[in-house]
Amino acid sequence: MVTSSFVCNRRLGAGMTLTGAEIVVRCLQEEKVDYVFGYPGGSVLYLYDELFKQDRVRHVLVRHEQAAVHAADGYARVTARVGVALVTSGPGATNAVTGIATAYMDSIPLVVISGQVPTAAIGMDAFQEVDTVGITRPCVKHNFLVKDVRDLATTLKKAFLIASTGRPGPVLVDIPKDVTAQRCEFVYPKDISLRSYNPVIKGHSGQIRKALQLLHGARRPLIYFGGGVVLADAAEKLTKLTRLLNLPCAGTLMGLGSYPGTDRQFLGMLGMHGSYEANMAMHYCDVLLAVGARFDDRVIGNTAHFMQEPRKIIHVDIDPSSISKRVKVDVPIVGCVGDVLDDMISMLESGGSTGPGKDALDAWWRQIEEWRGRNCMSYKNSDEVIKPQYVIEKLWEVTGGDAFVATDVGQHQMWAAQYYKFDKPRRWATSGGLGTMGFGLPAAMGIQLAHPGKPVACITGEGSIQMCIQELSTCKQYRLPIKILSLNNRYLGMVRQWQQIFHGNRYSESYMDSLPDFAKLAEAYGHVGLQITKPGDVEGALREAFARKNDLVFLDFQIDQTENVFPMIQGGKGLNDMILSAEDL
């Protein structure tokens, strides 16, 4: 394979040639990548050799490639930077697919580098060959197969550009082994542009004016914000506009933290497990300003039912295909949330427009307060058995509402979203779109590495944690003092809840039998493990855990086995048809 390695000749002076592997590492350095999460194998040996010879790009050795991608993803969610993962060909690449799809659904910027068999072996059913570009095509923003070392640097430059701009997303770069050994001159392009890729950033001013006119005439306005506000780092602007106009606002699971969760103007999370006041306001508002949210089915419930209520919809999104996809929109505004909100604020401040009339708005707020008076998030606490909601409330207290929180998927995820009131963006990492069990712990690793010394909690369930439990070993190796809160109900709780409500209490395969002693398991990995069975011990255990600044602590909370997540909108039902508690069933 090295015969063709002198594609470009060594020239004196300027153009020193580098191998493909050296080029990859140099590109990562140019992009100021501080961590690469990965796992080695045959096709990436040259790359690992180059990583070994330098110390600017640090490599984190996970225990499964899925975790490498989730860790890069967690890192990206809290830093606004591109997360990077490195995997070998064949099984390394297929193991990474779940992580890539998770990032794709939530629009998280990643560059995933995969090894590939040598170019001459492609298509020969070579050892550890899979069509990685083909397999990942539907779950990446874009991908590349680099067949010529001379294309390597520009391809990586494009990958970082595509991943991090417009609607962010994962980009995969597949590199055959021989390409990493071949040599050529290294030039990292400063700027690069693609003729077929020009995301619209600035919103159309006529449309923005129309939007403000609608808001001016509104009697029951609502701001509906989503993950796009986090991705655009536009939380402050959203907060400013919301306060300027005294509007109520509500967020999606992905948007949490974009507007202070403890503020009066925040009505809570929307959707299936959202608050009563948020969903009622969404249903009955007359002007809806949607910013960086995609009208997901978990949020609007039954589309036909949602559309029965007359209302005008303004939709700000950087991706035109998000607009009018599920619901017809009256004022589409394609652009970056940050720029569009800026324009709205300056038009309002310069007197070009004003908000809704005070009387109408006061009446609307009275209606909202009445809905809020239902106190939909109340729950019956107990002295005997630990209630999961109580654990999250205490976590919020103990961490002063300022922890970084990663979750897995299930009931515990919803309780985390409902009871941990995020006041800041980029504190919350959860798999919303794909709903990937196993995401939590590796994501927490990426977060802890990004923010050493900061409190990081992983809220999980006894089912989910076992999908990536091997990462306890990675946590030991890199001394990651994550606090794992397992809300252990001995059930695949979210599945059990649906079986209880929709399948006549037949708990088919949702009981988690033969569970390990998690506290002991954590100890076996060299961490601290605590099992908590009494409500009275919850707060003490949390305080002890967070006081142990250098230890990973696994908190196994034995919670009420059959607690359900409320409020809840049943599939196919409308937003104004919520089950508020077990009594409504």
Add this chain to the structure above:
Amino acid sequence: MRHVLSLLLENEAGALSRVSGLFSARGYNIESLTVAPTEDASLSRMTVVTNGSDEVIEQISKQLNKLIDVVKVVDVSEAPHIERELLLVKVRAVGKDREEMKRMTEIFRGRIVDVTDSSYVIELTGTQEKLDSFIGAIDSALILESVRSGICGIGRGERVLKL
């Protein structure tokens, strides 16, 4: 509603599967799809014939535009345009059928491009309907084999799809 979408895309390995994969993944219809490089070797031009409501067509064109390899998308069927398809059909041509096939080919302004003692290959271009009616007009028992190119479309007049 039937629509004819024209695309300019990067002439890169995999660009075609990105487009066809998009249609299958999102459950959009493809009636026909043709693609070939253009006079600018870095670009391919594709014509996709699809059908769907206005909302679906709008989504299709947004989703196509979102693909990094897609440079431009237009719905040529939105305005006056020309559609052409090529048909090659091999027919049995013996006895009295030999004259009859020749006559039909002339009527439809086709050409016979291959001749043996017992068969012809007939070439015909035109709209989809014209090719359909030719197929309908000849004796189906005599068709040995046929192949159609799928539709190519181009706007009339000053409308140009170019970089």
